[in-house]
Amino acid sequence: MTWTRRHLTGIEPLSVEEIEQIFATTAAFKATLGRNVKKLPSLRGKTVVNLFLEPSTRTRLAFEMAAKRLGADVITLDCEASSTTKGETLRDTARNIEALNADMIVLRHSAAGSAGYLARFLGIPVVNAGDGAHEHPTQALLDCFTLRERFGSLAGRRVVILGDILFSRVARSNIWALTKLRARVTLVGPSTLVPEEFKALGVEVSHDLRSALADAEAVMLLRIQHERQNSSHFPSLGEYTSMFGLNKTRASWLAPDAVIMHPGPINRGVEIDSELADSSRSVILEQVTNGIAVRMAALYLCSGGSPDHLPAAS
Numbered sequence: 001m002t003w004t005r006r007h008l009t010g011i012e013p014l015s016v017e018e019i020e021q022i023f024a025t026t027a028a029f030k031a032t033l034g035r036n037v038k039k040l041p042s043l044r045g046k047t048v049v050n051l052f053l054e055p056s057t058r059t060r061l062a063f064e065m066a067a068k069r070l071g072a073d074v075i076t077l078d079c080e081a082s083s084t085t086k087g088e089t090l091r092d093t094a095r096n097i098e099a100l101n102a103d104m105i106v107l108r109h110s111a112a113g114s115a116g117y118l119a120r121f122l123g124i125p126v127v128n129a130g131d132g133a134h135e136h137p138t139q140a141l142l143d144c145f146t147l148r149e150r151f152g153s154l155a156g157r158r159v160v161i162l163g164d165i166l167f168s169r170v171a172r173s174n175i176w177a178l179t180k181l182r183a184r185v186t187l188v189g190p191s192t193l194v195p196e197e198f199k200a201l202g203v204e205v206s207h208d209l210r211s212a213l214a215d216a217e218a219v220m221l222l223r224i225q226h227e228r229q230n231s232s233h234f235p236s237l238g239e240y241t242s243m244f245g246l247n248k249t250r251a252s253w254l255a256p257d258a259v260i261m262h263p264g265p266i267n268r269g270v271e272i273d274s275e276l277a278d279s280s281r282s283v284i285l286e287q288v289t290n291g292i293a294v295r296m297a298a299l300y301l302c303s304g305g306s307p308d309h310l311p312a313a314s
């Protein structure tokens with residue numbers, strides 16, 4: 001099977017075979033990075049526009065590095081610098097970027113479905129870098145790639161996602177990815193942020209941290225996404241931390257070789273204690289590093305590159 005998609009708007013529509021193709025391509029690109037090859041020619045002569053209408057550090061920089069390592073020219077437009085602040089619509093903004101002969105758009109936007117919306121009418125590939133509380137596909141891909149490097153197959157592995165699930169695009173994309181890869185997923189947090197409805201996605205839902213963490217092989221922490229909440233879902237941050245923050249005692253409930261993950265940005269002392277974020281069990285910075293190769297794979301495949309004929313380094 002060859003990759004046929006022009007857009008990467010989410011994990012939900014992907015087949016397991018497509019996810020495996022992304023991982024194989026990621027592994028090949030990661031090997032080239034490991035050999036200190038700075039540039040591949042795959043996107044030489046192409047222009048990638050990063051349209052980031054929400055703040056970002058990791059995703060934006062990783063997409064920029066990925067595109068540059070594939071030889072593309074990269075232009076990043078952020079919210080403050082774009083004419084969306086003057087009332088221009090997303091549709092008009094994107095059509096103007098296409099009219100300027102960009103070859104690909106990477107979009108981060110606060111509206112769920114915005115990447116899929118652009119993909120419906122643009123003639124160039126669209127890669128979703130996070131759309132509201134809907135999906136953050138490259139984050140889930142890099143998370144699962146990192147887990148696979150550690151554990152091999154994820155089939156039957158117990159993965160806990162802890163925190164603000166309701167407002168998290170990272171959680172949604174990871175639920176799709178992990179369940180497609182046959183991991184056993186438990187969501188845990190306050191009932192206001194982890195509603196029972198998520199069970200319909202094939203995961204367990206728990207509000208009891210100790211039983212959820214017991215013998216889990218990976219825990220993915222999520223920060224509280226205040227920017228998407230317009231009402232209070234728990235009495236105070238301090239009370240949230242006392243009930244659901246990961247500390248040394250609670251981490252001891254995990255399986256002995258369990259890994260601690262976080263998509264970033266971390267709120268130290270809220271969802272995770274600093275000593276755990278910086279501990280040997282943390283793979284948080286491995287996740288960040290893998291984000292470059294995963295995004296290289298996403299850009300390469302969506303631009304028409306074949307997973308079977310990766311370019312030679314130059």
Ligand code: CP
Pocket residue numbers: 055056057058059060130136139263264265
């Ligand atoms: N994980 C993530 O999306 O981080 P940024 O918001 O910094 O891109």
